[in-house]
Amino acid sequence: MDLAFSPEETAFREEVRRFIAENYPAHLRGLQDDGEELGREDMLAWHRILANKGWSAPAWPKEYGGTGWTATQRYIFSEESARAETIPPLPFGVSMVGPVIYTFGTPEQKAKFLPGILSGDVWWCQGYSEPGAGSDLASLRTRAERMTEDCKEYYIVNGQKTWTTLAQHADWGFFLVRTDPAAKAQEGISFLLIDMKSPGISVKPIITLGGEHEVNEVWLDNVKVPVENRIYDENKGWTCAKFLLAHERTGIAGVARSKRGIEKLKAIAKAEQDGNGQPLLANPFFRRKVAELEVDLTALEFTELRTLAGEASGKGPGPESSLLKVKGTEIQQRITELVLEAAGNYAAPYFREFPAGSNEYPIGPDFAHRAAPTYFNMRKTSIYGGSNEIQRNIIAKMVLGL
């Protein structure tokens, strides 16, 4: 066992750092620094650059366009990306549906869908949750019925999905649908890829507490989907769903981003005054909370490294990844709590409503006007990707055998 990086790994870190410094788009950096809302192309810009370099899907097997990096290299890459605060490729394609397609898809499906995911040309969204199927995902009711037209087989899909992140930009969606209403909950579900431009799909915004339009309702009204867009066997979609959720959970720990978050928190607390001429970071109560956060992040980091080492030796991400999700999201939320506390009285002002091009600029310290909306928004992390209650159920059942 050895914690030190080899000379090759250190050189790799230098290479990644240099690549980001030389290629990260300046206009994107500007938008991020100003806390501007990002448009579709802004969110894809870095993905496209990484794709040209062959780095857009580091975790994929090399044969499908992955990098062939070791777990350590991937860890270094995600650390450097977080340090530079790059906008990571959207998870829906690269981290979610991509692995499902290369694991369960046919050669034709792989050839058709994987290149667009790698390049960032195709924007994916996730049709899992329904108004009546949240934590109890397997109770989903969106129906897909087989029909034949001109000797071609289709599913006709009807139902409603919700919490569909960034569906307003999506080209394609992956959906869990019920193909056998008579079967037991998990057994009658199939995994369908649906073109979001299909007739009968409508996307309606859901506005969240910080005023953001991030999530949507997706309504499906007699949407016609070719049967060849089904991944894996009919009625076996739950296998894909579970596989995907376990994959989603490892990335969800967000160790590198949380490290960067704590660094920023410290910079904020150094710059803010505490009403006694001293920086807030010198306040023993505040300082203690930051230190404790760092302790917990180190514990998470080494738990993740152990999991990654297990994966490298052939064990796929198992139920242990639920631990990473719970602890990772708790840490992400605590960072936003402390940023909110640091903002003090300036946590309250809300600036989203200033008209564009107005001469008005936010009062108070720069970080403060996003502090409360971010705190509100990050409550989602303990709810999405399988709520933290569900993760505990998984650990209880699958790990502890209760």
Place this chain on the structure above:
Amino acid sequence: MDFNFTETQGMLRDTLRRYLSDNYDFDKRQAMLRREGGRDPGIWKALATELGILGAALPEQHGGFGGGPVDSMVLMEELGRAISVEPYVPTVVIGAQALVAAGGDHADALLPAIIGGDAIVGAGFYEPQGRYNLADLKTTAKADGSGWTLNGHKAVVAAAPFATHLLVTARTGGGQRDSAGVSLFLVEAAAKGIVRRDYPTVDGFMASDLYFENANVGPHALLGAEGGALALVERLVDHATMAVCAEATGAMRKLHELTLDYARQRKQFGKAIGDFQVIQHRLVDMFMEAEQAQSMTLMGTLRLDDPDRAKWVSQAKAKIAKGARALGQAAVQTHGGIGITAELAAGHYFKRLSIIEGQYGDFDHHMGRLEAMMG
């Protein structure tokens, strides 16, 4: 010992609760916030004239009912239940009480206008560099031939965008954080040299940052003794702190009720989520926080005239700041995704409670005050 409310206090609660349930349900509130100016001025006027409750906590010689902090507590609990954005704290709890303490012409002129709903006061006691320290002031006031001239910047002054009057602290002597040399000024909001930057707040209120740029506020603006106002300001802020504690209590109770309803209705895995023990225990924890918030609100309010007032107020606010966060987060988590949407009331209670946490000092501020007093 007597924990019973007077008949008047019971009537106050009933009257306001009925009025708010008829005129201030969640949808109506949201519609008000979307109006030009971010509020419906008719509500405040109705509280003053139709309900006649703005003088409930004020002395009879100034036109009030002769009540006190407990009356304000009752009103604030109800305003909190409705997540109302009405300016009761700055106008009545701080503004009117400052005038009662100062007496004289200002009080005679302005208190009837406050009780009648015509005068609204914004209180600017905090500054950008000062965090929650009321003595950390860079704003200065200098006397010249034509009165007082103010220079400085006041942070996040609630109700200022529509206030008729502003109550602000400024240094007439001493160093930036000295206790001595703090003076209190009551100025007309429209006075020349006061630049306002108005904005909504994340929890639905309207506030401003105020910039005094050689603002000449006349010779009569000084309220109370020159250079000796800090003790009064601290007392006013302690009263305001207990008022927001009462507001938090009302909001916490209501949010707990909403969450309980949701847990009974929402079905997953073939039963109501409230049937799961993990949800039951969370709802019990929320209940215990709301009960303790109620207890601390009552305790701190009843001890506002105690010699150890600061200690009791800080105990109350520290407990409620923590409880409000825990309860608010638990409510959102129990609701799931829908708890984070702007459509449902629950999330808006959570937002208000999150801001109350920091108002008039957060948990760390009040714990620091308690530790300093411990000796």
